């Protein structure tokens with residue numbers, strides 16, 4: 001099954017499956033399966049699925065979410081890109097939100 005990269009379609013699918021997602025969340029909250037077993041199952045599925053994902057062909061999380069950067073991240077990013085640490089590029093500054 002191909003991975004959906006179009007965020008508009010992804011939102012559409014998400015809306016269509018809202019009831020099903022709600023039921024699944026309710027099931028997880030009320031099931032008696034130990035938390036670590038659920039975590040291991042999710043981890044296993046994540047490993048299986050993430051093998052087929054090329055983040056460089058997607059980049060949606062960078063476009064749709066605001067990365068949370070820790071102190072020093074901007075300087076490291078700027079250095080990695082050969083840019084000035086004192087004055088990071090505008091696009092980088094715009095997306096910065098201090099991590100907690």
Ligand code: SF4
Nearest residue numbers: 053055058059060061
């Ligand atoms: S770039 Fe982000 S949204 Fe896209 S596949 Fe990778 S982690 Fe997911």
